[in-house]
Amino acid sequence: MHGHGFEVILHADHGPHPRQSSSEHDRLDRLWAPCHAELDHVCLNDIPGLENPTSEMICMWLWRRLKPELPELGSVTVYETATCGAYFDGRDYRIWKESALDSALRLTRAPAGDPRRRIHGHTYILRLHLHAPLDEIMGWTIDFGDVKDRFTPIFLELDHQPLHELVADRDPDIATLAGWIRRATTNVLPQLERIDLYETPGCGAILSWGDSSPALPI
Numbered sequence: 505m506h507g508h509g510f511e512v513i514l515h516a517d518h519g520p521h522p523r524q525s526s527s528e529h530d531r532l533d534r535l536w537a538p539c540h541a542e543l544d545h546v547c548l549n550d551i552p553g554l555e556n557p558t559s560e561m562i563c564m565w566l567w568r569r570l571k572p573e574l575p576e577l578g579s580v581t582v583y584e585t586a587t588c589g590a591y592f593d594g595r596d597y598r599i600w601k602e603s604a605l606d607s608a609l610r611l612t613r614a615p616a617g618d619p620r621r622r623i624h625g626h627t628y629i630l631r632l633h634l635h636a637p638l639d640e641i642m643g644w645t646i647d648f649g650d651v652k653d654r655f656t657p658i659f660l661e662l663d664h665q666p667l668h669e670l671v672a673d674r675d676p677d678i679a680t681l682a683g684w685i686r687r688a689t690t691n692v693l694p695q696l697e698r699i700d701l702y703e704t705p706g707c708g709a710i711l712s713w714g715d716s717s718p719a720l721p722i
Contacts, residue, residue: 505547508584508585509585510543510559510562510582510583510584511582511583512536512562512566512580512581512582512583513580513581513583514532514536514566514570514574514577514580514581515577515578515579515580515581516528516532516574516576516577516578517576517578531574532574535570535573535574536570539566539569539570543562548562551565553565553568556642556643558590558642558643558644559582559583559584559588559589559590559599559644560590560592560597560599560638560643560644560645561643561644562582562590563580563581563582563590563591563592563597564592566580566582567580567592567594571594577594578593579591579592579593579594580592580593584648586602587601587602587603588600588601588602588648590644590645596635597635597636597637597638597645598633598634598635598645598697599633599634599636599644599645599646599648599651600631600632600633600634601631601632601634601648601651601652601655602629602630602631602632603629603630603652603655603659604627604628604629604630605627605628605629605630605659605662605663606625606626606627606628606663606664607625607626607628607662607663607664607665607666607667608623608624608625608664608665608666608667608668609623609624609625609626609666609667609668609676610622610623610624610668611668611675611676611677612668612675613675614675623666623668626703626704628662628681628701628702628703629700629701629702629705629708630685630699630700630701630702631699631700631701632651632655632689632693632696632698632699633696633697633698633699633700633712633714634646634651634693634695634696634697635695635697635714636695645695646695651693654692654693655689655692655693657692658685658688658689658692661688662681662685667681670684671684678701678703678707678708678709679709679711681701681709682699682701682709682710682711683711685699685701686699686711686713697712697713697714698710698711698712698713698714699711699712
């Protein structure tokens with residue numbers, strides 16, 4: 505038995521009139537209130553339908569509770585921690601796992617005199633999005649621990665490493681790095697369908713080759 509500080513995001517289609525936005529938010533709050541009252545500060549295993557309360561199962565439970573009263577509901581996102589969670593749109597399950605990388609690089613193709621030509625560093629935020637069917641026995645798509653274990657060797661190639669040596673044939677710009685990560689994970693994480701890589705909190709790259717919804721948390 506253990507606990508999490510779960511967070512939930514409800515994604516709903518917006519009405520045609522922007523002025524309705526405030527009232528729509530109020531409606532979401534009203535619909536969410538009884539769910540929050542039932543889930544907050546309780547043992548989730550004791551709630552019917554949540555005997556195995558994985559993030560994926562919580563998503564589905566909320567979807568089934570809210571969709572009849574909220575037809576415009578597009579998806580439910582559940583954060584299990586600040587760095588991992590699940591997403592359900594009534595048909596498909598997806599999860600994500602996030603990690604931070606501290607790495608050095610230099611951009612030799614930057615303009616002459618540009619400081620980025622010199623070795624410098626970034627704390628990258630990397631989020632891996634995976635799409636897989638629900639395991640009916642385990643109640644999840646892929647275990648977050650398995651994702652971490654499979655990705656660790658690739659993580660070690662990136663973290664505290666000179667990235668310009670890792671991709672020696674090109675500059676290690678953010679898009680190039682995302683492409684490298686995709687190629688490196690092809691065999692170990694075939695369920696991967698999207699990579700979010702942030703160079704700083706204000707900029708990054710998203711590489712997506714699946715049919716992941718744009719409503720996925722970014």
